[in-house]
Amino acid sequence: MANASGEALDKFEPGTLDHKSSGTTYRLFFRDKQAILSFQSDREPQVSGERQLDYFLGSGHLGITYLYSIHGYLFESPVAYYSASHSYDMKPGLESITEMPPALHMQASCMRCHMSAVQQSDPGTINHYNGLPFLHAGITCEACHGDTQRHLATGGKAAVINPAKLDADRRDxxxxSCHLEGDVSVERPGRSAIDYKPGESISDYLSFYVYEGKDATRRGVSEVEQLSMSKCKRTSGDKMSCTSCHDPHYTPASQQRAAFYRSKCLACHTDATFAASHHPENPDCTSCHMPRSGAENIPHVAWTDHRIRKITDNAAEAIKDLGEGDTLTPIFSPHATRRDLALAYYKGLLEGNLALQPKVFQALDELRPEISTDTEALNALAISSEKHGDHKQATELFEQVLKVDPQNLTALSDLGILRAKSGDLQEAIALLRPAFERNQDVIGLAKNLAQVQCMLGDAVSARMTLEKTLQFSPGLEDVQQMLTQMASCSSVKQ
Ligand code: HEC
Ligand code: HEC
Ligand code: HEC
Ligand code: HEC
Ligand code: HEC
Ligand code: HEC
Structure with missing residues (x-):
């Protein structure tokens, strides 16, 4: 895990990717002790440029992705290295994109499991950092033992956490904190998952939800959940944990792998006659009881089956998978509230599960009296209200968010659009412009601001807004088109 991330130069191979459907050629090469990604549009010769890659993310088991920054904004590179093919390809989700993709925001929530001491982005921004986005690459001792610096500085007086000595909830x-995703996870009110520290309970930071009836092996990062289904874990209870089989300080080499895990099984399955007579032909217990799935090329899908079953006939099992449906249930989240559930439904809907639509507005609306300072819930209810055509309630709620958090990006941009729609263009600009100044890489925001600037007849500002955002995402055809139209603002005026 120590190699989960680091300096780009430490894990970088030159290569080329000619991506046909987006018409873009990417080259990755070394120059002056730097790792460079260049891009060139095959369709529009003037669209080209370079990015200096700062960090890698991923130990390379499956693949490696890279991070770069422009003017303090942090991004993920659109191309990733795939270990199976030893070559570069578009990152998952972008394979069939038909134009050069926009710059991909790298958020703290994404880095938190791969880096250590991940920092909050600057207030009111998605991915802007005045300082370093994280203080240490990889998973350091601190990720599991807490603040070891303080331990050293106090001559050993400040405790280092020994996970084995914590109660089961805090130990697990x-x-x-890094090996469970569920289908949807929700931050508890006022909490940010990157602030979680060893020795605390993760359920104070996050509530995890899964779709009822969906097969756990189809979810991302699910070893925790799968293990909890095993008879080993269900019968052993708190005596069993991840460290019953894994030593976080040591990964066995492939020749020792079978013997290493066998000894872990036999620590509990102690009947010597059983061990000697049960499949003596094959010393690798895990090859039958913890087989690998075929999902090895998909990041975040556990490929070793942690359900430890007697029968491992996946074909018979697949029929039982009910998919997503419209019901989410909490797992490993004893403190989950109806507020968390409402937000989980909202997030599930945002991720594209339309079956949740009927539940979302009602679940959020019922919360109204209890969320007066809960900006995440207020924004969700505001957006849902707007979808329901209740612009008045949406406006009030966004205003309420801005009272608590005057730089809130969602409230500024959405309220800005509502103001523009109601004809109050000056007020719209007053909301959209400061949001854009902090988030120049957010394309939708740039387009909305430019549109309003143009409606006010200010072609110069409108063009400047679009040019600024194109620095980050130069290949976007619709923004380029808008820019040409805005040579004079009459054509876009409404
Ligand atoms: C700060 C986040 C974080 C914490 C805490 C964490 N892990 Fe991990 N772990 C990761 C990441 C990320 C990877 C994948 C690294 C990669 O392949 O890029 C990983 C990989 C692993 C692997 C695969 C083999 C290896 O060493 O790479 C095992 C096993 C594992 N973790 C077990 C554990 C156990 C057991 C604990 C609790 C004691 C734990 N992890 C705590 C983030 C974490
Ligand atoms: C909840 C913790 C968590 C979050 C959040 C998370 N990851 Fe991971 N990631 C993991 C773990 C754990 C693994 C190792 C595989 C596994 O256990 O499923 C992994 C594996 C990967 C790999 C493959 C690494 C390899 O060794 O081949 C890549 C690439 C990756 N993650 C990228 C990302 C990106 C990009 C994001 C943000 C969008 C992200 N991850 C968010 C925990 C996380
Ligand atoms: C992924 C989580 C994880 C990481 C990272 C990690 N440890 Fe540990 N460490 C543990 C766990 C869990 C235990 C308890 C093991 C047990 O006894 O079951 C432990 C135990 C220890 C112990 C024994 C503690 C005692 O009081 O007996 C020492 C020493 C230690 N770790 C040092 C380190 C150092 C140094 C690093 C960084 C190089 C490190 N660990 C990184 C999880 C981790
Ligand atoms: C912490 C103790 C513990 C560890 C470690 C452990 N088991 Fe178990 N396992 C149990 C207990 C307890 C049961 C239930 C009682 C029984 O059937 O013996 C069980 C049951 C099982 C079953 C029966 C499952 C079923 O559905 O009936 C299998 C198969 C199994 N274990 C295999 C393994 C393998 C393989 C390993 C090592 C990779 C392993 N176990 C590691 C404690 C453990
Ligand atoms: C009964 C033994 C056992 C227990 C308990 C166990 N694992 Fe594993 N785990 C394995 C084996 C075996 C592998 C495959 C290792 C290999 O092939 O090198 C594995 C692999 C992994 C990997 C690498 C990715 C993958 O899916 O192959 C991660 C991450 C991981 N385990 C995390 C965890 C976490 C987190 C827990 C606690 C919830 C846990 N494991 C509990 C036996 C166990
Ligand atoms: C070649 C495949 C294979 C290997 C290797 C293997 N098992 Fe099994 N195991 C099975 C099958 C199939 C069953 C279910 C039928 C049966 O009871 O024999 C089973 C059953 C079990 C059971 C449940 C027994 C019961 O009475 O319900 C346990 C526990 C178990 N295995 C543990 C282990 C352990 C521990 C190892 C390694 C020392 C191991 N197995 C190695 C295939 C295997």
């Missing part, structure tokens, strides 16, 4: 929380 350490691994859960």
């Amino acid at each position: 929380s350490i691994c859960i």
Whole structure:
């Protein structure tokens, strides 16, 4: 895990990717002790440029992705290295994109499991950092033992956390904080998952939800959940944990792998006659009881089946998978509230599960009296209200968010659009412009601001807005088109 991330130069191979459907050629090469990604549009010769890659993310088991920054904004590179093919390809989700993709925001929530001491982005921004986005690459001792610096500075007086000595909830929380995703997870009110520290309970930071009836092996990062289904874990209870089989300080080499895990099984399955007579032809217990799935090329899908079953006939099992449906249930989240559930439904809907639509507005609306300072819930209710055509309630709620958090990006941009729609263009600009100044890489925001600037007849500002955002995402055809139209603002005026 120590190699989960680091300096780009430490894990970088030159290569080329000629991506046909987006018409873009990417080259990755070394120059002056730097790792460079260049891009060139095959369709529009003037669209080209270079990015200096700063960090890698991923130990390379499956693949590696890279991070770069422009003017303090942090991004993920659109191309990733795939270990199976030893070559570069578009990152998952972008394979069939038909134009050069926009710059991909890298958020703290994405880095938190791969880096250590991940920092909050600057207030009111998605991905802008005045300082370093994280203080240490990889998973350091601190990720599981807490603040070791303080331990050293106090001559050993400040405790280092020994996970084995914590109660089961706090012990398990350490691994859960990075090895559980569920289908949807929701931050508890006022909490940010990157602030979680070993020794605390992860359920104070996050509530995890899964779709009822969906097969756990189809979810991302699910070893925790799968293990909890095993008879080993269900019968052993708190005595069993991830460290019953894994030593976080040591990964066995492939020749020792079978013997290493066998000894872990036999620590509990102690009947010597059983061990000697049960499949003596094959010393690798895990090859039958913890087989690998075929999902090895998909990041975040556990490929070793942690359900430890007697029968491992996946074909018979697949029929039982009910998919997503419209019901989410909490797992490993004893403190989950109806507010968390309402937000989980909202997030599930945003991720594209339309079956949740009927539940979302009602679940959020019922919360109204209890969320007066809960900006995440207020924004969700505001957006849902707007979808329901209740612009008045949406406006009030966004205003309420801005009272608590005057730089809130969602409230500024959405309220800005509502103001523009109601004809109050000056007020719209007053909301959209400061949001854009902090988030120049957010294309939708740039387009909305430019549109309003143009409606006010200010072609110069409108063009400047679009040019600024194109620095980050130069290949976007619709923004380029808008820019040409805005040579004079009459054509876009409404
Ligand atoms: C909840 C913690 C968590 C979050 C959040 C998370 N990851 Fe991961 N990621 C993991 C774990 C754990 C693995 C190892 C595979 C596994 O256990 O499923 C992994 C594996 C990967 C790999 C493959 C690495 C390899 O060795 O081949 C890549 C690439 C990756 N993640 C990228 C990302 C990106 C990009 C994001 C943000 C969008 C992200 N991850 C968010 C936990 C996380
Ligand atoms: C992924 C989590 C994780 C990381 C990272 C990690 N440890 Fe540990 N460490 C543990 C766990 C869990 C235990 C308890 C093991 C047990 O006894 O079951 C432990 C135990 C220890 C112990 C024994 C503690 C005692 O009081 O007996 C020492 C020493 C230690 N770790 C040092 C380190 C150092 C140094 C690093 C960084 C190089 C490190 N660990 C990184 C999880 C981790
Ligand atoms: C700060 C986040 C974090 C914590 C805490 C954490 N892990 Fe991990 N772990 C990861 C990531 C990320 C990977 C994948 C690294 C990669 O392949 O890029 C990983 C990989 C692993 C692997 C695969 C083999 C390896 O060493 O790469 C095992 C096993 C594992 N973790 C077990 C544990 C256990 C057990 C705990 C709790 C004691 C734990 N992890 C705590 C983030 C974490
Ligand atoms: C912490 C103790 C513990 C560890 C470690 C452990 N088991 Fe178990 N396992 C149990 C207990 C307890 C049961 C239930 C009682 C029984 O059937 O013996 C069980 C049951 C099982 C079953 C029966 C499952 C079923 O559905 O009936 C299998 C198969 C199994 N274990 C395999 C393994 C393998 C393989 C390993 C090592 C990779 C392993 N176990 C590691 C404690 C453990
Ligand atoms: C009964 C033993 C056992 C227990 C308990 C166990 N694992 Fe594993 N785990 C394995 C084996 C075996 C592998 C495959 C290792 C290999 O092939 O090198 C594995 C692999 C992994 C990997 C690498 C990715 C993958 O899916 O192959 C991660 C991450 C991981 N385990 C996390 C965890 C976490 C987190 C827990 C606690 C919830 C846990 N494991 C509990 C046996 C166990
Ligand atoms: C070649 C495949 C294979 C290997 C290797 C293997 N098992 Fe099994 N195991 C099975 C099958 C199939 C069953 C279910 C039928 C049966 O009871 O024999 C089973 C059953 C079990 C059971 C449940 C027994 C019961 O009475 O319900 C346990 C526990 C178990 N295995 C543990 C282990 C352990 C521990 C190892 C390694 C020392 C291991 N197995 C190695 C295939 C295997």
